[in-house]
Amino acid sequence: MPRPRSFDIDEAIKGATALFWKNGYEGTSLADLTSDIGIAPASLYFAFDSKAGLFRRVLDYYYRSYLGRVDEKALSQATAREVVKTMLYGLVDLYTDRTHPPGCLSVKCSQAYAKEAEVQEELTKLRHARRKRLALRFRAAQEDGDLPPNADPDALAVFAIVIGWGLAFAAQTGASRADLRRTVETSLGGWPT
Known part of the structure; x- marks a missing residue:
C-alpha cells in the first residue's frame, strides 16, 4: 500500500514557480x-516524474495565475489597439510586481535554452498559443473594420x-x-490606424 503524500502538491508547485522564476x-x-x-527527491519524482514534469506543472500554474489573467483581460477589449495596450x-505591471521576481518566468526559462527538449516544447507551445490567440483576435478586428x-x-x-518579451528582459535587468x-x-505609436 503506497504511503500518503506528506506534502501539498499545489504548495510545491507555487514554491517551484518562485524558484524557476x-x-x-x-x-x-x-x-x-x-x-x-x-x-525528498524520490517524492518529487513520484509526484512529478522529473524536474521537467514539475516545470510543465509550473508553466500551467504560471499561465493560469499570471500571464493568462493579463491575456484574458486584454482579449476582452473592444478594439485591437485596446487589446495590445x-x-x-x-x-x-506583472513584470514589475515586487511580490515575485521581476520579468517573465517563461522568458527567463527560455534564455538559457534549456537543453531538455521536453522543456523547450512546453515553452514553444505556450508562445505559439499566445501568438495564435492574438492573431485570431486581430483577424476578427480586421473583418469588423477595426484594423x-x-x-x-x-x-x-x-x-x-x-514587445512583451522586451519588457520582460528590461524588467529583469x-x-x-x-x-x-x-x-x-512609444511602441503604440507604430500601431496601424
Missing part, C-alpha cells in the same frame, strides 16, 4: 527544488509578443515600471 530552468537544481519545497500595460485591410494580423501578433510604461506608449 528567480533562477531560470537551468539555474534551478533538483537540490534547490527539494530543499525549498521541503520534499491592455496586454502590454498588464505585462508591465485596415492592409494590416497583417499575424505580424501584429508577433509585434505584441516581441532593473527597468522601472515608469520606464516600461514609456516604452509601451
